[in-house]
Amino acid sequence: MSARKTILSQITASLKENSGTLTSQADRMTAAERRVNSHPRGVIPDLTTKSGSSTLSVFCEKAVAAQATIKKVKSYAKAGSAVQSFLRQHNLPQQIRTGSDPKNSKLVWDKNLAPQILVGPSDGNDLVCLSHALGAVAETGTLYLISGPSNPTTLNFLPENHVVIVAEKDIRKSYEGMWKTLRRKYGKGKLPRTVNMITGPSRSADIEQTLILGAHGPLKLHVIVVEE
């Protein structure tokens, strides 16, 4: 008997043993499919925090609590110079690795000093990478990044500095809002290769439980919120 068959029949036998009676395989499959199709939400935590309960203010407060930095701008055009001032503030060269996201064309760079833009996946030699988030969740200050040519996954983990742009309209109150967005965009029961939920820069507390930022991923996570 194949391993698959052995395991599945042992599970069925155990369930029978435990409950005495067991509904038919078909009935149990129907129950499972019903749950998958209806995907009940369960308990959603309250969002009110000390900075009020608007989705944007909670998102900012939670992201900062997770050691991300935040800059709010009024348009994509202005997001370009927000990226550049982050580079200047941290004495970083004006060189950015990014994907082929069409939103990049809306960014307007400083007149006299446009940064050098490199497009494509990272090989680990980039100091700064720029990504666009599909959305974010206020509950914990979490960004949602989606794999693909627009925003390659390597950009999220290899650079020391990761700058992420997210539109205010794409920030949801809780994770459940983002699952809805993902289902609408990719279809029911489907996801892109990787969905990265990112909350603050990388860290470790493995040495004497001392929390240190910048383990294997970025040392800095800078979030630019576009309030269009």
Add this chain to the structure above:
Amino acid sequence: MEINSPQFKLNAKTALGDKQLQGALGHVRENFTGKRAKARAQLPQFDDLRQNARAIKDHVLEHLDVYLELYEQKVLESGGMVHWARDAQEARGIVLDICRKTNAKTVTKGKSMISEEIGLNEFLQDNDIEPIETDLGEYIIQLRGENPSHIIAPAVHLNMDQVREEFRKAHTHLPDNRPLNEPQSLLSEARGILREKFLAADIGITGANFLVAETGTSVIVTNEGNGDLTQTLPRVHVVLASIEKIVPTLEDMAQITRVLARSATGQEITVYTTLSTGPRRKLDVDGPEEYHVILLDNGRSKMLGNEFSQMLRCIRCGACLNHCPVYQAIGGHAYGWVYPGPMGAVLTPNLIGIDKAGHLPNASTFCGRCEAVCPMLIPLPKMMRSWREKEFERHLSPYSQRRGIALWAWMAKRPKIYRFVTSIAARCLSVIGGANKQINRLPMAGGWTAHRALPAPHGATFMALYNRQKGRR
């Protein structure tokens, strides 16, 4: 992995006398418990979430076979491969097969307890494949040739001096006189060294915190980002997961995530929660070209039918370890295998047998803190008690203990004799206790009196008092 659980008593004694270890365990007592308490206090719905998390997992376990089939179908639809492993040996064989087909020389690894359970590193080495642990804690203990001492903080038994010493010994290509006085400098050094390994690896192996049936997705939660580099850079991504990791939907995953990090590190969510579905897509410019999931049973499908089935709700947060007075006193290595603390005391006998792990469920004061903090409401003390009963039934406990309990049971069923004997015993102990009412040495109870005095009974027995007062206060 070598099983040292039968030597638990000796291990515990050694651990209690280990000054360095006792210093390191102070961090568990203070940090982990305090952070969890704070996170719990900040979320009024925490208990409602726990109830719902338990209900979700109970529903999954009652429908586990059909959910596994739904999950498998979705993985296949997204271009991934699913392998089923009855036991550790089969799982190792499947990993080796994938390595051979890929012609792999080095394998990077994200943190995975299943990998420890099947003893993967040693096996790969024996087959000339270099496994590289990339979680900082796992990397440190791999250098030292040790096993993890905690399920989420594998190097929690070490202090900074020991880590520094290990790095100087291992990283000989770096200057001898480099300063390594801060945790920050140690972390930077590990980052630099492991970065090259990430980029050079042929295969990346990760565990899974969840398998989502709705989408055929494996999920890992991490803070360092090592798991993500492990699974993004190599050509092949292998996921090691046990069958009970299934959750039905993304919503269900989020429900359990909300209690997971809070119970573990006191974070609201880990820095990275990563959902992986199949291999890289047609237009993708990075990510693995192959995606394999190995579903490990290793005794779990049998547990589903016995009194330990609720243990399969466990999400490996480590809260029961952190809050256990026994774990806090002796650390994880004393337990002698992969899973320490209360969850280990229940799970380990199921996986390696009660004959080898009998000491583990006995190493409990039954204070109940493990159950009180468990985000999945697993009745750990009750299940440890079940193991003690089984051990007794199977005549595995020592002869003297069995005779003693049998004698006590015989008397307890005969109230007159019981009262007579206990009243004499109480009087004798009272005499031995003397003026201080303390017993410092007692025959057959040296294990107790060697470390602390036994308070001597004084006055009448409870029954004598009760009769005298005729039930009045």
